[in-house]
Amino acid sequence: MSSHNEEHESFPQGPPTRKEMSRRQFLTYTLGGATAFMGAGAILPMIRFAVDPVLHKKGAGEFIKVAEAAKITDVPQEFTFELAQQDGWYASTATLTAWIRKDENGDIYALSPVCKHLGCTVGWNNDKAYPDEYHCPCHGARYTKLGKNLAVAPKPLDQYKTKIDGDWVYLGEIVPNTEVKKEA
Numbered sequence: 069m070s071s072h073n074e075e076h077e078s079f080p081q082g083p084p085t086r087k088e089m090s091r092r093q094f095l096t097y098t099l100g101g102a103t104a105f106m107g108a109g110a111i112l113p114m115i116r117f118a119v120d121p122v123l124h125k126k127g128a129g130e131f132i133k134v135a136e137a138a139k140i141t142d143v144p145q146e147f148t149f150e151l152a153q154q155d156g157w158y159a160s161t162a163t164l165t166a167w168i169r170k171d172e173n174g175d176i177y178a179l180s181p182v183c184k185h186l187g188c189t190v191g192w193n194n195d196k197a198y199p200d201e202y203h204c205p206c207h208g209a210r211y212t213k214l215g216k217n218l219a220v221a222p223k224p225l226d227q228y229k230t231k232i233d234g235d236w237v238y239l240g241e242i243v244p245n246t247e248v249k250k251e252a
């Protein structure tokens with residue numbers, strides 16, 4: 069008995085019927101959906117505008133003309149080149165170095181000079197005690213001409229993606245070394 073009275077107090081015009089609830093829900097969903105749709109229409113272009121340069125990071129996947137193919141010999145040579153970078157809204161130019169060489173089959177490859185120990189810069193044939201090797205002056209890492217790690221460093225030197233087009237060597241992004249496997 070008392071529970072019946074409480075029900076009338078909470079809902080003076082009687083409890084809502086199933087039909088009224090569903091109409092209310094329908095309106096809520098419709099208005100909410102339309103608002104969300106309009107909001108997304110206004111906000112998404114702004115997000116895209118802000119994020120777009122990050123998604124389209126310039127530099128990745130591009131090849132840069134670095135050296136004349138005719139000048140590449142079986143002795144590694146050092147070449148430097150400029151890479152235009154676009155990081156978000158920030159444009160900059162990085163100067164990169166590659167050690168380029170022709171292997172026994174005449175295939176040209178280019179090694180990154182970044183030591184795989186802690187990131188110092190290696191040089192070719194720069195340690196008299198170990199001729200014809202790459203040597204890192206920081207902690208003594210050594211590598212073969214294919215970039216195979218001989219001491220200190222845990223991995224072979226990385227290499228650049230390489231493309232020969234006409235008379236020129238083009239270099240692309242830096243990738244893990246695949247030359248060492250050819251040696252084995």
Ligand code: FES
Pocket residue numbers: 183184185186187188204205206207208209220221
């Ligand atoms: S950074 Fe090259 S040996 Fe340590």
